[in-house]
Each structure stands twice: as structure tokens, then as C-alpha cells.
Ligand SMILES: Cc1ncc(C[n+]2csc(CCOP(=O)(O)OP(=O)(O)O)c2C)c(N)n1
């Protein structure tokens with residue numbers, strides 16, 4: 021039957037007619053391309069896809085997608101998307117957010133969307149800076165960061181978005197970066213396939229206000245030694261010759277030379293572990309994007325998805341009490357007749 | 360003398376046309392429940408009635424203190440009444456604090472029924488009495504009935520094996536039984552209700568029944584009361600009636616609107632007094648397809664509602680003043696997105712946390728102007744508890760038809776107050792369904808058919824609404840200014856001016872689509888009284904009194920506050936003077952003065968309580984230059 025097969029699409033079909041207006045060289049362009057290239061493989065129809073965003077450079081994203089979309093207000097996209105996903109479980113709802121949007125003004129909504137496990141695919145573009153407002157420090161900026169609002173250096177401890185998500189009971193947590201299109205595409209597809217809330221932190225270069233924030237780990241020449249690619253069921257190895265690995269040690273994890281500890285000591289990645297502690301430890305191996313940093317899926321566990329639980333309760337109530345009858349509702353309390 | 364008749368027990372019953380009873384006690388004494396049950400029994404009996412629950416913000420303020428006094432006032436009558444009454448005829452005081460805080464309300468020569476077991480030295484002290492009011496003459500002006508309620512309750516439940524401490528908890532049912540006897544309320548309904556409510560713990564149910572019966576029997580046999588009273592059923596329009604509070608009526612109105620619009624109902628809300636009961640009520644009715652989200656905060660409450668609205672649900676967010684303040688930015692987004700949304704504000708005393716459990720109607724200007732930018736929004740205000748049902752449907756109708764967020768204002772008094780409601784015939788309710796775009800209504804630069812979300816209906820100026828999931832109509836909307844018709848982002852100065860005027864014109868146009876304001880009374884009168892919201896009852900009572908005294912007076916009550924009914928300006932132009940009673944410092948007057956250049960005078964009350972009819976009467980007479988005794992001033 022033709023109406024049940026998803027029409028084949030290419031990137032072009034997912035591009036809106038609006039001119040893209042990020043600064044030339046901005047990492048957002050490559051994320052946009054990766055999403056538009058990944059969507060044809062996700063098995064979804066254009067009309068069933070909605071991008072909801074807050075405010076920020078990242079949040080302009082929906083305008084460039086030939087799907088349904090809403091560019092809302094600063095920080096509130098997860099809340100708006102929660103309502104939409106509850107109302108319309110048939111839709112594929114994406115949230116696009118910046119580090120300030122998601123973790124500063126909207127931090128509350130983000131953690132609760134993750135906790136509830138609403139069926140959302142949340143893409144967090146982390147450039148460790150406020151781009152749209154021209155360069156103030158953000159909740160992910162490193163301590164000591166000099167910006168317009170921290171001329172003497174930031175004295176604040178940054179959030180680690182993956183740690184935050186894991187602490188917020190997220191059922192799917194991943195990280196990727198804007199320099200590796202295939203890795204982005206694979207990660208975003210997996211996030212979309214996940215039932216429930218999925219969050220992908222995307223290291224994104226803001227070449228105007230925070231250029232090179234991730235250069236030490238994402239530059240092609242650096243990646244082998246600085247990115248630890250997490251693969252489910254495989255020992256966590258990295259390095260040009262996969263000569264280094266992650267080992268469990270004294271209740272924590274640390275990096276080790278395989279030659280020193282032996283292959284058997286290397287931690288085998290299990291993204292489905294119900295207990296998030298090891299995923300949390302992995303998220304903290306690097307203190308910032310200047311040390312070997314894990315990318316890929318940290319955690320992917322099955323958990324009841326919020327919208328379907330909402331609908332189950334509705335269905336159960338209708339089963340028990342029959343569909344609502346307004347006439348009877350009005351008479352559900354004590355009534356009396358006046359002749 | 361009023362006519363007397365004989366009760367089955369052979370005692371005298373005096374027939375009276377109305378009575379106002381105030382139950383007052385400690386927060387832990389169950390006064391709200393007692394008042395509520397007395398109200399229900401009276402409603403079932405067929406009286407007209409109005410209630411005023413009056414309780415502290417603390418769940419349990421220190422026991423025995425004035426701060427912890429919780430009261431419930433009910434006015435029952437054999438004719439139409441509009442307020443919970445001015446001065447109570449009867450005060451039931453369960454402890455010294457209740458007596459001390461509420462005695463001044465009682466009318467001269469009124470009755471005080473005291474639970475003397477609570478009049479210990481310690482309790483007198485806690486209430487701030489330096490001497491026992493029963494002995495120092497301060498009750499001389501009243502009929503005082505001293506009843507050992509606690510002891511008698513304990514005795515009554517002794518045989519059930521209830522521990523003395525638990526036994527004491529049933530004393531409110533003793534009080535209820537006693538007052539039910541005094542006013543010849545049928546007992547069956549209350550006894551049935553006790554079984555239903557406490558049936559899970561049979562001992563508690565039995566204890567409450569025993570206490571109720573003991574109170575009833577005490578009235579009958581004690582020499583204290585020489586006779587009982589009866590208040591005949593009120594003559595009402597034939598039909599089926601139920602007793603309803605404003606919040607339940609509002610919740611049911613929203614469910615009705617969802618059915619009348621044929622759209623699923625979505626509520627995003629964060630608990631706050633006095634609005635939470637709407638969330639509670641709607642959460643019960645999942646079989647109506649109602650989705651409720653107790654969000655992480657008010658912003659998420661309105662945010663989730665905006666998301667649900669975008670998805671095609673009838674979306675509601677409910678809150679009180681502090682919550683409206685938080686929602687402001689998101690409501691502005693809904694104005695810009697031009698999506699239907701109903702924002703329910705159950706007003707309470709402010710600013711800040713203010714008086715959470717006390718009524719006030721001081722959010723009108725916030726509803727009207729409390730957003731940045733030119734951000735016009737329709738406002739509908741309910742006038743009576745039962746009227747919250749129709750007001751909810753009307754707010755939804757405007758929201759859907761004009762694709763706009765709408766404010767629905769109620770307040771703590773309407774929310775918790777109850778009255779008999781003649782149930783509407785469901786078939787007679789209006790169809791408020793709307794239509795969604797299914798086909799492209801424009802072309803893009805490349806000449807391909809597309810959806811232009813800001814293409815408008817020429818009549819209503821409502822924009823075209825396409826739901827996600829509709830093939831071929833994919834489009835983006837957002838909070839940035841958008842180009843007329845296409846909805847694409849636009850920073851063009853001319854376009855912004857055009858869009859600003861279009862949004863205002865859409866709001867102004869709603870005036871053509873709402874009922875005209877009704878001038879009630881004498882169009883040639885010197886003075887017109889203009890009210891809005893919950894002042895309806897008190898103004899009605901006050902105006903009646905003034906008219907009964909032979910003065911001619913006109914009155915208008917507004918349900919639609921933005922835009923105003925189209926004929927309001929004309930109506931008002933006929934009067935030299937206008938009086939505007941408001942539970943704020945003059946918010947509607949300010950707007951009326953600005954809109955119509957009339958000499959509107961405010962009658963203000965901000966005491967956490969509704970107006971009484973007597974206060975309105977006094978204000979009108981004062982304005983007419985007539986002293987209260989009728990002499991010209
Ligand atoms: C309520 C509100 N406060 C502040 C702003 C100003 N503002 C817009 S974007 C932004 C920060 C954006 O930073 P981020 O979320 O990291 O996005 P980026 O621009 O870096 O992609 C701020 C503070 C706003 N639009 N709304």
C-alpha cells in the first residue's frame with residue numbers, strides 16, 4: 021500500500037527555502053547538514069517531524085528545516101515539546117538548544133523532560149559561549165574563561181552536560197562533535213530511534229566568540245589520541261594503534277596503556293547498564309575538551325516513554341468508565357429536581 | 360410573629376426566610392467540611408444559598424491561635440440570594456480564638472454557640488483573652504449557648520471503642536448535628552455522605568455518625584434551645600440542580616468546551632492556591648480524553664500548553680497571580696504565534712505571595728497589560744461560582760475562533776464559594792468547533808504551493824492554522840516578528856507596524872462577536888454602578904437595597920473586559936456619574952476613564968474578603984449624597 025510506505029527523500033527535501041544566516045564558518049552549518057542528511061534514513065515523513073527550539077544561534081535551526089517547526093522562547097523548548105509530544109505521540113519531535121538555552125535559563129525544563137522520559141530527541145549545541153548575545157560566558161564555559169562579562173576570568177565551575185543528563189535520569193545520552201559528519205549522523209539517528217527522551221551533546225565551534233574551543237580534541241590530527249569512541253560491547257580503546265584504554269580502578273575509571281594493564285583489564289562498554297554510575301564516571305574522564313574525551317553513546321536503556329504512559333492511563337479510564345458523557349458529568353454530584 | 364409549626368418530636372419550629380451561619384474553629388477542627396456538609400444538605404433541601412469559605416494560608420497554624428482560625432460562612436434562604444451574607448445570625452465557635460476573631464462579624468443579638476470544653480485557661484490565653492469572655496460581659500449583647508461539645512462527643516462514641524484522642528476529632532460532626540437540628544436540615548443526606556466518605560475506616564464512619572446524632576439529639580432534648588427554625592425551599596426555575604463551586608464549574612466548563620470544539624483537552628499547570636482544584640478536578644476525568652501535566656513550574660505549565668495547542672489540542676493553563684507573572688513571556692509567545700490558549704487566573708491577594716487563601720481581584724491590569732510589547736489579549740471574567748462554567752466555554756470559543764490566548768479571570772471567592780446551579784441542557788450549548796487548513800494557501804518564491812500560516816480570515820482576522828502531520832503544509836512559526844501572510848522572519852519596519860496593527864485589529868474585532876452590555880434598571884438614573892467578576896452578587900444585593908429605599912439607579916456588569924462590549928461607551932455616555940466597586944484600588948475604573956473619558960469613581964476593598972451588599976449600598980447612598988438613614992446629606 022503506497023500510503024504506508026515512507027517516500028524516499030534526499031537532503032534537498034529537508035531544506036527549507038529560507039536563507040541560512042549563521043556566521044560563515046560556524047559549526048552550526050555542519051550540524052544542519054548532518055541532520056538533513058540523516059533524516060532520509062530515519063524512516064519518517066516530513067509532515068510528522070517537528071523541530072522545536074528556544075532562543076540562541078542554535079535555536080534558529082527550525083527555520084532551515086522543511087518540516088513543521090517552532091522557534092519559541094529562551095530555554096522553554098523542552099517544556100513546549102513535552103506538551104506537543106504528549107498531545108501528539110504520532111509526531112517525531114526534535115528539540116534544538118544551545119548550552120545557555122538548555123543549561124542556564126532552561127535547565128529546569130531540560131532535567132524534567134529527561135526525568136519524565138518524554139519522547140524527544142534533544143540536540144544540545146554546546147559551544148561553551150553565548151553566541152547570539154555576542155560572547156558572554158555560559159554554564160559550560162571553563163573556569164578562568166575571559167569573556168565580555170568575565171573580563172577577569174570566570175570563577176564558576178562549568179556543567180558537564182553529559183553528567184547533568186545522566187544525573188537527571190536520562191535514558192539515552194550521547195556526545196558527538198561538529199567536525200565528524202558521519203559520527204554526528206550515526207549518533208543522531210540512534211538518538212531518534214530511542215523510545216523516550218534522548219539527548220545528544222554536540223560540541224560546536226563558535227568561530228566568532230569561542231573559536232577552537234574543541235580544536236584540541238576534534239581536529240583531524242588530534243582525534244585518534246583525544247577522542248575515545250564508545251562502542252557498545254567493545255573494550256573502550258583509543259589512540260592511533262588503539263594502544264590506550266579505560267580501566268575500572270578502585271571504584272573509579274582511569275586511562276591506561278593496554279601494554280601495562282593487559283587487554284582483559286580494559287572496560288567493555290555497556291550502554292544498557294541499568295545503573296548509570298559507570299556512564300557517569302566515563303562522562304568525567306576528561307575535565308574539559310583538552311583531555312581524551314569520550315564520544316558516542318554513554319547510555320541507552322529502555323524505560324517507559326512518557327507519552328505512551330499518558331495514553332495508557334487515558335485508555336484504561338475509558339475502558340473502565342466508558343467515554344466521557346457531559347450530561348452525566350454535570351449530574352455526578354448530588355442533584356435535586358425543582359418541579 | 361413568624362408562623363410556627365410542629366416538628367414530629369412535638370417541638371415548636373419557627374419559619375424564617377433566611378439565615379446566615381458561620382462555623383469557626385481551629386484549622387484542625389474540620390470547619391470547612393462541616394460548612395460544606397451543611398451547605399449540601401441545604402442545597403438538597405432546595406434552599407438558595409451562597410457560601411464563603413475563609414481559611415488561613417497555613418495548613419496548621421499553631422493550634423488555638425487567631426492565625427489558625429478557619430471559618431465557613433453560609434447563607435441559606437427561601438428566595439434568591441446573591442451573597443454569602445453580611446453579618447451572620449449564628450456563630451458556631453469551636454474555641455476561644457474562633458470567638459475572638461469572628462465575634463465582631465455577628466449581628467447584634469445574634470446567637471453564639473460555644474464549645475465550652477475548649478474554653479480552658481490555656482486556650483483563652485492563646486487567643487489573647489485576658490479574661491473569660493463568658494464571664495466578663497463581652498457576650499452580653501448576644502444569645503449565648505454553651506455546649507460541652509468535646510465531652511459529649513467523647514461520650515457518644517465511647518461504646519465504639521474509639522480512643523478519646525480520636526473521639527475528639529468527631530466533634531465537628533456533633534456541631535453539624537446540632538446546627539442541623541436547629542435549622543431542621545434533613546439528616547439522611549449527611550449520614551449517607553459520612554458512610555461514603557469514611558466507609559474505608561468503619562470505626563471513623565461510625566464515630567462521626569454517632570457524634571452527628573448526638574448533636575442532633577442534644578438540640579432536641581436540651582432545654583437550651585426553645586425551638587428550631589425552618590427555612591423553606593426557594594422558589595426556583597424548574598430543572599435539575601446541583602450545588603457547585605467555581606473551580607469545579609470552571610473545570611467542567613473546560614471539559615464541555617473540549618466536547619463542543621471536538622478537540623482533546625490539555626492542561627499544563629503547576630499547583631497554586633486557589634487554582635489547584637481545577638488541576639485536581641481535570642486530572643480525574645481522563646475518560647474524557649483530558650490530558651493533564653503537573654509541570655515543573657508555571658513556565659512549563661504554559662509552555663506545555665502552547666506545545667499541545669500547536670498540536671491541535673484545546674490547551675489550558677491554570678494558575679493564580681504569582682504564576683501569571685511567571686507565564687508572562689510565554690503568553691506573549693502565544694500572542695505572537697497566534698495559537699489558541701486559555702490562561703486561567705484564579706486571583707488572590709497580592710503582591711508577591713500576598714494572601715494565598717484570601718480573595719482579591721487585582722490582576723485585571725496584569726491580564727490586560729502585563730506583557731512586553733504591544734501584546735493585546737481578550738479577557739473574560741466569571742461573575743458567580745456556577746457562571747464559571749459558561750465563562751470557561753466563552754474563553755475557549757474566543758481562543759479557538761480568533762487563534763489567540765485568552766485570559767479567564769476568576770478569584771478565590773468564586774473558586775471556593777458554592778451555589779445551586781440549574782444544570783444546562785447539554786444540547787443547548789454552543790458549537791465552538793474550528794477548522795484547520797488542509798490545503799496550501801500560497802506559493803513560495805519558486806512557485807511551489809505552500810502553507811502561509813499568517814494568511815488571515817478577512818472577517819475575523821484569525822490566521823490559517825495547519826496542524827503538524829498535515830502533508831504539504833510544513834511551516835515554521837516563532838516568536839520573532841514574522842512577515843505578513845508567509846510567516847517568514849521579517850525585521851522590516853513597515854511589516855512590524857502592519858503586524859502590530861493587525862494583532863490589535865483582530866482583538867478589537869472581537870467586540871462585534873460578544874454580547875452587548877446590558878443596562879439594568881433606570882437609564883435616566885443619575886448614577887450607574889459598573890462591576891466585573893465576583894462583585895456581581897454583592898452589587899446585586901446592594902443595588903436592590905438602594906432601589907428598595909426608593910432611589911433610581913442603573914447598573915452594568917461586565918463579563919468581557921477586553922475588548923469591551925461594543926455598546927458600552929454609548930451606555931455610559933448617558934450618565935454623569937459612574938461608581939465602580941472593585942476588589943483592588945481601581946483597576947477597571949482606570950481603564951473606563953481612559954477608554955470613555957468618564958468620571959468613574961472607585962469603591963475599593965482589599966481586605967481579602969468579598970464586598971457585602973451593605974457595603975455596596977452604603978457606597979451608592981454616599982455617592983447619591985444620601986445618608987444611610989435616607990436623609991439627604
Ligand atoms: C528571556 C530572555 N533572556 C535573555 C535573552 C537573550 N539571549 C538570547 S540567546 C541568549 C544566549 C544564547 O546562548 P546559547 O543558548 O548558548 O546559544 P548560542 O547562541 O550559543 O547558540 C541570551 C542570553 C532572551 N532572548 N530571552
Ligand code: SF4
Nearest residue numbers: 043046077151226227
Ligand atoms: S556567533 Fe558563533 S554560534 Fe552564533 S552563528 Fe556566529 S559563529 Fe555560530
Ligand SMILES: [Mg+2]
Nearest residue numbers: 118119149150
Ligand atoms: Mg552557546
